[in-house]
Amino acid sequence: MSSFPLQGRKTLPARGQPWSELQEAMSALRSADTDWRRGRASLDVYYAGEDVLDVARRAYAMFMSENARAPQFPSLQRMQDDLVQISLSLLGGGREAAGTVTSGGAESALLAVRSAYRAFRARRPQVRRPHLLVPASVDPVYEQAAEMMGLDLIRVAIGGDYRASVQTLSQCVELETMMIVASAPSLPFGAIDPIEALGRLAREREVWLHVDACIGGFLAPHVARFVPNVPRFDLALPGVRSLAADLHKFGYAANGVSVLLYADADDQAHQAFEYNQWPKGTWRTQTLSGSLAGGAVAAAWAVMHYLGETGYRSLAQRVMHLRDRYLEGIERIGGLHVLGQPDLSVIAFGSDEFDIHAIGDAMQTRGWQISRLSAPAALHMTVTPVHDQAVDAYLDDLARCVLTARK
């Protein structure tokens, strides 16, 4: 071990510093961060108000030192069971359904691909190169999964409505197709893919259908109570084998918690990993990440029970009302158009008249954190409850930026 630190490399401070100094230092570090409490973030933060945050914070602190995967904490096992059961009841899980709490959507996705792969291998061992078949709008985490597992991935064009095209996908299913992945909704366009029809296709062709409901999983069930015709995507649809939903998105939990659900517990059995040729005997796991933050599990459990159905529904009403205000405001400005028909809270809009990314730059100089799409060029956002503080100012600024671009 070298005792000479590299020039310029940060080292451990020689003496410890008091909390007051650290708090000050971290507050200073934070000064350039997006001000999400005022609705300046367009992505990545799901803030439902100080009361919800406070419940999550307290629950997190109570279980911060515990590893939720360690069997010596039955409290956290129980909370995970509850999270899975509540999720199954929201998302159409029948008697045979099962699920696992994971550290996030990425872990849920990686595990789903692995389970589908092992199920496929058991059934069609002779296939040399199995592949995933996905519409172009699915999250890149499935590319990552395929790369990690040495699988091919075929990405096909989506339809003009920004949804997966059942026709295109059905033309591409082959004997080597181990899995179709679709989104509810997709991150770029906010449209829920036609899961019911894809389920029929998947059943006919004996392919595993996985629904990435990371965004919609904990929003759509509540929205469907007051908005008619929200496209269905749940586990009750024939052909849906697995579904991922992020508690740390519209579950309003602290970061680091998601669920992976299966319509049939037999499919979940493929998730298991076991090894015994090492000094500590048999090692068994159902997941990828070894440790799981006890705090994240506890916060999710507490927030779900704090909000309940009525709490989630009123937040969902707020989100959908806000989304409509954004959509109307964007259409009213002129020269801008919304891409497709967003089903839930994700919206994207482009322009045939202006360089929409230049408008994004101008919005950024006005203090908005702007999310963009590249193909087609568009601005993009996920509407959350906190945007009631921001919607008017955002639309005013957007109108001004467009006016400037017009001149």
Ligand SMILES: *Cc1c(COP(=O)(O)O)cnc(C)c1O
């Ligand atoms: C967020 C998201 C993921 C990945 O989830 P993480 O929780 O960030 O790991 C996967 N798919 C979609 C559609 C997402 O929005």
